[in-house]
Amino acid sequence: MKFSVLLPTRNRLEYLRYAIETVLRQDYQNWEIIISDNCSEDDIAGYIASLNDPRIYYVRTDTFVPVTDNWNNALRLSTGEYVIMLGDDDGLAPNYFSRMIGAMELFPDPDFVYVSAYFFAYPGVMPDSPNGFLRRDINKLLGGTKPYILDSSIARKIVDGYLNFSMPVASNMQFSLISRRKINELSINGEFFKSPYPDFYATPMLFLNSSKILVYPLPMVVIGITPKSYGFFHFNNRAAEGVNFLKNKLGEGCSTKILNIMLPGTSYNDSWLLSNEALYQNYSIAFGMHPNYARYRFLQIVHCYKKFYYDKALPQKEINALKSLMTIRERLLYGVSMPVLFIFLRIIPIDLAHKAISFLRQLIGQHSIKEQLDANVKFENLLEVYDHMSTQLNKTA
Secondary structure, eight states: OOOOEEEEESSSSHHHHHHHHHHHHOHHHHHHEEEEEEOOOSOHHHHHHHOOOOEEEEEEEOOOOOOHHHHHHHHHHHSSSSSEEETTTOEOOHHHHHHHHHHHHHSSSSSSSEEEEEEEEEETTTTTTTTTTEEEEEOOOOOOOSOEEOOHHHHHHHHHHHHTTOOOOOOOOOGEEEEEEHHHHOBBTTOOOOOSSHHHHHHHHHHHHOOOOOEEHHHHHHHHETSSSSSHHHTTTHHHHHHHTTOOTTTOOOOOOHHHHHOOHHHHHHHHHHHHHHHHHHHHHOOOOOOHHHHEEEEEEEEHHHHIIIIIOOHHHHHHHHHHHOOHHHHHTTTTHOOOHHHHHSSHHHHHHHHHHHHHHHHHHOOOBBBOSSOSOOOOHHHHHHHHHHHHHHHHH
């Protein structure tokens, strides 16, 4: 069986080296890496040439293109029977391919395999964890320690959660190892990845359209959060920079319906809205589903009210712009209660306020990374995490 590892990249050679190394260290050798360089200034071509490995293919765009286009570029060049998308600051766990093959011997020909993962924040990236962290992905739906086939009702529950702007399981594409057969089946108009957040579209699309989903509930990938990752902009409240980082142009080409739904707030929710709308346009007739537009608007309102009344970081004209676009019902529901809530949180002790805000975030339904560290060790880079995982794996062998 041949595996394809897609590695789209842009100006992050220092991290790309680690991602490639986690593939080179695997105990199974029938794989290819597709490097799709999004017009980098780094000499990525020179580095790939220095590796002198015919399994590593390199292509470069002539101009800086949106992230979704670059993902499709990499996918288009791949030839493996199963495909995984990695970010250039991510990596595979030790024995990834051999463990996937072992699981597929028990449950042959899955449409895709959904694994667990570690989130690895480099030191100096997360404002509340200056030393970085290694934390296990968590969710309430997919547990256990051995591979199994997911019940279709759970798969639909996951899709419904996404359409409700909740995140029952992580959307990151790194979690999914996808069969070529399923990719070809779901490549609508010739493209598999769609919308400004291609994984927010592709992950629920896979759960919606797959009859045989293999869950491998152990950490098999490491998702890096670096100073040059979108996660850095997201977790440091720099969403506008994140949009530029992905070269997304939110609002361009949107229907009048969507433009009327959209509210000021965070581009994270705007991109999620466009991903859900793409799902709706492609699959609503077959599956009778639609996004919860009211909840999207609620999330944008919460974001702006918190930023204005609690963080004191939103200009008056922007909160006024939001209020002018709110419906009468929204003004009645949120126009008084939210200011009172965030003003109250501002005057209580800060540690208590932080706990309250954390509780509210969980209540609202954002996907969480657990607070407990999985290793009380400071890791400087992805390969140190890989070595740690290898040591742990040898202890349990």
